[in-house]
Structure formats: structure tokens, C-alpha cells
């Protein structure tokens with residue numbers, strides 16, 4: 001877990017001979033570097049659980065698609081490729097601004113940090129707005145499974161495609177909302193000036209989470225929108 | 229009050245301990261009721277519907293509320309950081325969150341029980357679970373929530389073992405309890421999310437008819453079984469690995485000998501964790517999977533027996549020519565050796581394809597998994613509770629009565645479940661409230677056995693409770709163990725150790741004279 005290029009926070013600060021204690025150091029750690037590495041390991045483990053959770057849906061989708069290739073192909077024409085592509089670009093940009101935010105925190109550039117966190121939030125919001133229009137269009141067409149489903153044309157097994165579509169994008173969307181909450185929290189703390197070269201763990205961890213949310217979409221987009 | 233907001237791993241461990249013991253009591257009372265109904269072949273005091281609900285509740289409470297958190301979250305939380313010489317787990321607040329999430333799940337489960345009950349079996353198989361009434365949706369969410377508490381514990385333990393070992397403590401200096409809980413934590417992190425998504429899909433199926441498990445709508449009910457066992461087979465190792473981990477501590481301590489085959493035991497835990505992910509199909513030999521898949525799963529299932537066997541042989545070799553002290557923890561450990569071996573070997577029978585066709589869905593399965601889950605994990609849990617009780621509560625319990633409790637548990641357990649092997653092999657199906665007259669002999673035996681077992685457990689509980697009324701009287705290291713948790717006070721001080729401990733000797737160095745040291 002020591003793949004980061006910058007020195008871990010605390011390697012150079014807050015660990016000198018006068019027993020000077022960093023206020024961010026929790027009592028059960030010996031030094032900031034240990035605390036940082038531990039937190040990062042914890043985050044990676046959490047990301048592994050996320051991947052496995054989505055993994056279940058991906059496997060289920062793959063199996064049903066193999067069973068009903070025609071129906072899935074027909075069903076996916078209801079999705080709006082350009083909107084999907086737009087959202088892919090929006091999320092990619094947000095990942096980039098997130099990287100800048102982490103870099104700004106590490107190097108103590110508070111203004112840059114605040115700007116980039118805010119930009120990331122704007123991108124996330126844009127993603128949700130686009131998704132909202134896509135969803136309402138689908139619902140209007142009667143493609144939402146359950147008692148709302150009243151789309152009578154098309155192939156018999158298109159239904160199950162839309163179940164997966166709504167489950168997968170819905171679960172992903174809820175992660176976007178969660179991520180927005182976390183970024184807002186970072187933003188508030190950044191404005192208060194909590195982060196700097198000595199302590200930027202939360203920015204780093206939320207950054208990792210946000211990249212995962214982005215990455216999952218990168219897989220969802222071709223899987224759902226670009227069949228065949 | 230200070231307990232509710234504590235982030236001290238020792239207090240969280242104790243809160244978990246009392247909670248899982250309550251769940252064990254609840255699940256146990258359900259079990260006694262089931263056995264009582266089965267005393268005669270006809271309907272006595274439960275209708276078929278009630279019986280279905282009661283066995284579901286028994287299974288679900290025992291699995292999700294008791295046995296999965298029992299060893300890692302209760303005992304593990306208390307001793308793991310102590311064994312590493314750490315001041316706490318890696319993420320103390322996440323640890324507390326795990327407890328609250330567990331309580332939330334438990335309250336949801338209780339609400340589900342009180343408002344309609346569940347009659348699907350703890351396995352929630354579709355399509356029955358998507359069509360039956362009752363509080364299945366709420367129960368599904370409850371298990372979903374409980375899964376997160378398990379994930380939190382898992383993340384915490386992996387990070388703790390990686391990052392918080394005392395200076396000088398390498399991977400092969402770790403007590404085997406740590407290796408076992410580490411392997412368990414990995415399974416908790418990697419398997420539980422799949423259960424989470426499965427249950428989410430099941431709940432959505434019930435609420436919105438998304439059809440993913442519904443053949444009418446283009447879905448696949450067998451997919452549910454695959455998903456469920458992809459979690460639940462590894463989950464049986466979430467249950468047994470920590471049990472094995474406890475046994476690996478107790479046997480050398482009470483044989484006063486260095487553990488035999490340290491690395492073999494350590495690696496076999498990891499091997500079990502890995503293999504456990506690729507054998508789930510052995511629960512579905514009769515669910516219409518292809519012959520090829522069945523043969524492969526059968527072969528892989530046999531593989532699990534190898535690391536399990538390695539462990540048993542190493543424990544026995546550790547005892548060989550040791551100076552064995554038969555204190556209560558050791559009596560439980562020896563019971564474990566006998567019972568787990570029977571449970572594991574019958575697992576091999578079930579893994580053999582042709583044999584399983586005959587035995588599937590009979591009492592033989594019930595006996596098999598009780599020999600591993602109760603005879604293995606619960607007995608190991610009791611061994612651990614008796615072993616660490618002086619450390620956790622600072623008091624010694626009455627040794628004579630504790631041994632009598634253990635003996636009754638051992639006898640009662642065998643009477644209960646050997647009968648079930650016999651009637652299962654003769655064709656008694658599982659999950660029925662009434663049966664053909666020819667099985668009554670075995671059923672009576674099994675029910676009487678359950679009373680002996682319950683008596684033994686109540687005696688054990690009484691002995692432990694009685695000790696709490698005394699003043700602190702436990703020495704720091706009553707059993708003469710070598711692992712680090714015994715080097716601090718009983719019960720330990722808030723920060724665990726007066727100084728930062730340093731590793732000076734291995735966890736099983738019984739061959740050297742005891743050197744007390746102040747770090």
C-alpha cells in the first residue's frame with residue numbers, strides 16, 4: 001500500500017524529537033504515516049466490497065443476455081446513446097477534477113482544492129439531471145418494471161432487460177448521491193481549512209471512492225447502451 | 229451511558245457478546261419448541277404453518293444473529309488487538325458503527341418475527357420466497373443490514389492485522405487465532421456483498437416484481453440459489469474458521485507444548501478461505517445443474533477436506549506427549565475435535581454425487597450441519613468463552629460445575645444429532661412437522677437429547693453468571709498461556725497495556741522457561 005508517490009503525511013511533519021503531537025493522530029496509532037496507510041487499506045477493502053456487489057448484477061445481466069440475446073438487443077434501442085455518452089464524459093471530467101482536488105490538498109493549495117471539489121459536485125449534479133430526464137422518458141414510455149410496465153410491443157423478454165437497467169443504474173445513481181454527500185462534507189472542511197500537506201486523508205479516500213463510482217459507469221455504459 | 233458511545237474494542241466486544249448470547253437463547257428456545265413438536269408423529273401444538281415459521285426463525289436467528297458475529301465480533305473484538313499488542317482495532321468508530329448496524333438489523337428481524345413471521349427457511353429460496361406472505365421483505369432487509377455489520381468487522385480486522393502489529397511481530401509470530409480471524413475477515417469482505425445484492429434483488433422482486441428471479445418474466449429462480457450459495461458456502465467458513473482459530477490457541481496452552489505445524493495451520497486457514505469460494509454448487513446437485521458442473525463441484529468440494537484434515541492432524545499431534553490439563557476450555561476443545569471430525573467426514577459423503585441424491589433434503593443434512601455448526605463452531609465458541617472469561621471479566625468460575633456443563637453438552641449433543649444421522653439415512657425428510665410412525669424412535673431420542681443439551685447449556689450459563697457476583701480474583705495469566713493478551717491485567721486497563729508492548733517470544737514457546745518482562 002505504499003504506491004503513492006508523494007510522501008505520506010506526517011513523514012516529514014509532526015514527528016520530531018520534541019514529542020510534538022499532530023491533533024489528527026488517533027491514540028492507537030504511533031505516527032501519521034501508519035494512520036494514513038491504514039485508512040487507505042480500509043478504503044480499498046471497502047471498494048472491493050462495492051465491486052463484488054455490482055459484480056453480482058453484472059453476472060446476472062450476462063447470464064440473461066446470453067439467454068435472450070435478441071430481446072436484449074431490441075430492448076437496448078430504447079436507451080438514448082447520446083445521453084449516456086454525455087454522462088460518461090461528465091463523469092470522466094469529474095474524476096479529473098477530483099484528482100486535481102487531491103493534488104491541491106496534498107500541496108496545500110486551499111483555493112484550488114475548494115474550486116475543484118465544487119466542480120466535481122457540479123459534474124455529479126449534471127449527471128443526475130441527465131439521468132433524471134432519461135428515467136422520466138423511460139417511465140413515460142411505460143418501461144419501468146412492475147405495475148408501471150405497459151409496453152406491449154417488442155420482444156417477450158425485453159422486460160428483464162429493463163429490470164437490470166433500472167437496478168444497475170439505480171444502484172449506481174445512489175452511489176453518485178452518496179458521493180455528493182461526501183464531497184459536500186469535504187468542501188465544508190476544506191473551507192474551514194482542515195486539509196494541508198500534513199493531513200489530507202479524507203480527500204484522498206473520497207477521491208478513491210469517486211473514481212470507483214466513475215469506473216462502474218464506464219462499464220455500465222457499453223454494457224447497457226452499446227449492445228451488438 | 230459511556231458504554232453506548234464507547235469506541236473501546238473491549239467494550240464493543242462485550243456488548244456483542246451479550247447480544248449474541250441473547251440471540252442464542254432465542255434461537256435455542258425455538259429449537260426446543262421444534263423438538264417438542266416432533267416428539268410424536270402427529271400434530272401436537274404447532275400447525276404445519278407455525279412449524280414452518282418456527283424452523284425458519286430458528287435457522288435465521290442462529291445463523292445471522294448468533295453464529296456469524298459470535299466469534300469474530302464478540303471474542304475477536306476483545307482479544308484480537310490484545311494479541312497484537314495494539315491499543316485498539318484500526319477503525320474504532322467503524323467498530324462501534326458495526327455494533328449499531330447489528331442492533332438495527334436485529335430489531336428489524338424481531339419486528340419481522342412479531343409482524344407476520346417468515347416461513348421460507350433461512351435460505352429464502354425463490355420462487356416460494358417471492359410469493360409467500362408474511363414479513364419476508366422486512367426480514368430480507370434485516371439480513372441485508374446485518375451483512376453490513378459483518379463487512380465492517382471484516383474490514384476492521386484485515387486492516388488491524390496488517391497495520392497494528394506490535395514492533396517485532398512478523399506474520400509468522402502471529403497467534404493462530406489471528407490467522408484464523410484474518411482468513412475469516414477476508415471471506416466476510418469478499419462474500420457478504422454478493423449476499424447483499426441478492427437480498428436487495430429479492431426484496432425488489434417482492435415489492436416491484438422486477439422479475440429477475442421469476443421465470444414468467446424472463447428471470448431465473450435458480451440464479452437465486454447460485455447467488456445465495458456463492459455467499460452462504462463461504463459463510464459456513466465464516467462460522468467455522470474462527471472456531472478452529474480458538475482451538476489452535478487452547479490445545480497448545482493446555483498441552484503445554486509448541487503447536488505442531490504452525491505454518492500448515494496458518495496456510496490451511498487461507499486455503500480454506502480461498503477454496504470456499506468455488507464449491508457452492510454442491511448445494512445444488514439436485515437443482516438441475518449440468519452433470520459436468522456437478523462433477524466439478526463435487527471434486528472441488530473434496531478439496532476442502534484437505535486443509536480441514538491438516539488442521540485436525542496438527543491439533544492431535546500437538547497433544548501427543550504433551551502434559552495435558554483437562555480444564556474446561558480443553559474439555560470443550562477435545563469435544564470439538566471429535567464432533568467436527570464427524571461433521572467434516574459426513575460432508576464428504578454429501579459431496580459425493582450419487583450419495584447426495586439419496587441424502588439431500590433429509591435429516592442427514594440437518595445432522596451434518598449441526599455437527600459442524602453446533603458441534604464445531606458453538607463448542608469452540610464455548611471453549612473460547614471459558615478460556616477468555618477470566619481475562620474479559622476478571623473472575624474465575626467454578627471449574628467442577630463448568631466441566632459438568634461441558635460433559636452434558638457433549639452427551640446431549642450426540643444423543644440429539646446421532647439420531648438424526650440415522651433417521652436421515654433411512655429417509656426422514658427435513659422441514660416437516662409430522663412424520664411416519666417408523667421414525668418415532670429416533671425422534672424421541674433426538675428430543676430427549678435436546679433436553680440434556682439444554683440442561684448442559686443452562687448449567688454452563690449459570691456457572692459463568694455466578695462468577696460475576698464475586699470480586700475480581702483472576703490472575704493475569706491463569707492458564708499459563710504465551711500469547712500477549714495474558715500479559716496485561718484481567719480485565720485489561722483501558723489502553724490495554726501500560727507500555728507499548730514489544731514481541732520477545734513466540735506465541736507458543738512453551739519449551740522455554742517463562743520470563744516475565746516489563747517493556
Ligand code: HEM
Pocket residue numbers: 351464465467468510511529530532533536571572573574575576578579580584587588589593596597600601604605
Ligand atoms: C469438510 C468440510 C465440508 C464438506 C465437504 C461439506 C459438504 C456439504 C455438502 C455437500 C452439503 C450439501 C448437501 C445437500 O444439500 O444435499 C452441505 C450442506 C451444509 N453444510 Fe457442509 N460441508 C463441510 C463443512 C461445513 C461446515 C464447516 C459448515 C458450517 C459451519 C457446514 C454447513 C452446512 C450447512 C448449513 C449445510 C446445509 C444448508 C441447507 O441446505 O440449509 N458445512 N455440506
Ligand SMILES: [Cu+2]
Pocket residue numbers: 460461464507508510511
Ligand atoms: Cu457448502
